[in-house]
Amino acid sequence: MGYRAPELLLDYKYNTKVDIWALGCIFFELCTGTKAFESDGAVMEYRYNRPLQLPAFCNTTIPPNICILSRPTLLELGDQLSKMLSPEPQMRPSAKDLQTAPQRAFRTFGI
8 A cells, every 4th residue: 555656546547657656655665764655545645735745855754873875865866756756657767767867876775
């Protein structure tokens, strides 16, 4: 629950961008220790109202002495997560985009 992309919940056509959404949910949880969305209902609430504040998530939820990522890396990760969790599939990066972009944040996780 909470990992399914909005287009799956709405029974729309979907493509590999649903996997990017799920990966974004997993990265969010790895970085914060909490789920981005506790339920499918929370995903739909986000789709229509966008209450989740992604770019600064790590700075406010993980104490600086515990977080292993540098501030620039956190900001980059927040930016990428924001794109990965875009309610609009066409706004999400592709797997190739994530793999080829020079992203310190994802290299931290071995991607």
